[in-house]
Amino acid sequence: MLTLQDIQTAATRLQGQVLDTPCVESRTLSQITGAQVFLKFENLQFTASFKERGACNKLTQLTDAERTHGVIAMSAGNHAQGVAYHAQRLGLRAVIVMPSFTPGVKVERTRGFGAEVVLHGNTLEEASSHARALAEQQQLTFIHPYDDEAIAAGQGTIALEMLAEQPDLQALVVAVGGGGLLAGIATAARALKPGLDIVGVQAERFPAMVNAIQGTHYEQGISTIAEGIAVGKPGEITREAIARLVDDLVLVREGDIEQAVLMLLEIEKTLVEGAGAVGLAALLRHPQRFAGKKVGLVLSGGNIDPLLLADIIERGMVRSGRLARIKVSARDVPGVLARITATVAEAGANIEEVHHQRAFTLLAAQNVEIELVLQARGKEHVQQILERLRQAQMQAELI
Incomplete structure (x- = not known):
């Protein structure tokens, strides 16, 4: 059974090998959520993820024979980079098995840390089975991403740092997938501060730990x-x-996670991946659960695909009204498009796209339908633009 002593010993091992990342208050997020929010910036680690802690703690405890043969891991993301980076630092051979669908940027980044990357399988299960087989064939030590006490102990060092820097915290809100991060943090935090409210957060689409602990069937x-x-x-x-130490597990929706990623980018100027933003997503989804409390959130990683980030930013702009699609109907006469664009410009908006439609419309033959994608200041500004177009004798509506 994992103990506080295991985590304190891990913290000693990790000194000078991983960052003691800052844990500071976000006044703006506190105002928005109704809780006093403190952020633990694990996205500032060298590989941009907390996974380094567990990997380093595990690798530094290998026997001489294990060090000689090397290690193997299966991961499509942060665990791969954590193992590869610290294996390289410690002079160990590292083989990383990644599913065949792993994005090329993650493959190259892992190779950049000196690991031998093997692409195998169309699922994580197939990749994991292959990694186990290679471990047996080549006498490599398998480094599990979460179901290992040494891994969980390394992750638990985050709680030691958070409570040392912010001893008055009343709640910790932590992402949970396989459970290594939450199990480690809960073990340390419960021992140091028994009354602390410890909450795990899962994505609604992957509720495995919630189902396992709460007996649900999502x-x-x-x-x-x-x-x-x-x-x-x-x-x-x-x-x-987790079943023994954690007070509650909550689920968050995809929209909540998107909003949290965007808020952290805009408000805190920090880049956080989806899994790293679920703690804030939980505060947005369940504000009454944390109202008035001093809450610590772990920003567990910052490795997000740039194309996904671009989509999240654009969708966030739509939700806030800063990007809007409107439809304008008018008589199809020379200069009508110029009048529409001039009216929009006078209202203070910028046009991003124009679609001029004559054929695919139910309007009378001499009318035209024009769709515009606008950059606006917000929802109220969009309504002002629509009103200006109507005053100019055109039909205008939000799509």
Whole structure:
């Protein structure tokens, strides 16, 4: 059973090998959520993820024989980079098995840390089975991403740092997939501060730990933007610790996660991946649960695909009204498009796209329908633009 002593010993091992990342208050997020929010910036680690802690703690405890043969891991993301980076630092051979669908940028980044990357399988399960087989064939030590006490102990050092820097915290809100991070943090935090409210957060589309602990039967989805916690089967070691030590597990929706990623980018100027933003998503989804409390959130990683980030930013702009699609109907006469664009400009908006439609419309033959994508200041500004167009004798509506 994982103990506080294990985590304190891990903290000693990790000194000088991983960052003691800052844990500071966000006044703006506190105002928005109604809780006093403190952020633990694990996205500032060298590989941009907390996974370094567990990997480093595990690797530094290998026997001489294990060090000689090397290690192997299966991961499509942060665990791969954490193992590869610290294996390189410690002079160990590292083989990383990644599913064949792993984005090329993650493959190259892992190779950049000196690891031998093997692409195998169309699922995580197939890749994991292949990694186990290679471990046996080549006498490599398998480094599990979460179901290992040494891994969980390394992750638990985050709680030691948070409570040392912010001893008055009343709640910790932590992402959970396989459970290594939450099990480690809960073990340390419960021992140091028994009355602390410890809450795990899962994506609604991957509720495996919630189902395992709470006995629910939520269906598993296919994908989530929080891919770092998209785990189909939770760990056995971690499940036991979480069931014993964690007060509550909550689910968040994809829209909540998107909003949290965007808020952290805009307000805190920090880049956080979906899995790293679920703590804030929980505060947005369940504000009454944390109202008035001093809450610590772990920003567990910052490795997000740039194209996904671009989509999240654009969708966030739509939700806030800063990007709007409107339809304008008018008589199809020379200069009508110029009048529409001039009216929009006078209202203070910028036009991003124009679609001029004559054929695919139910309007009378001499009318035209024009769709505009606008950059505006917000929802109220969009309504002002629509009103200006109507005053100019045109029909205008939000699509």
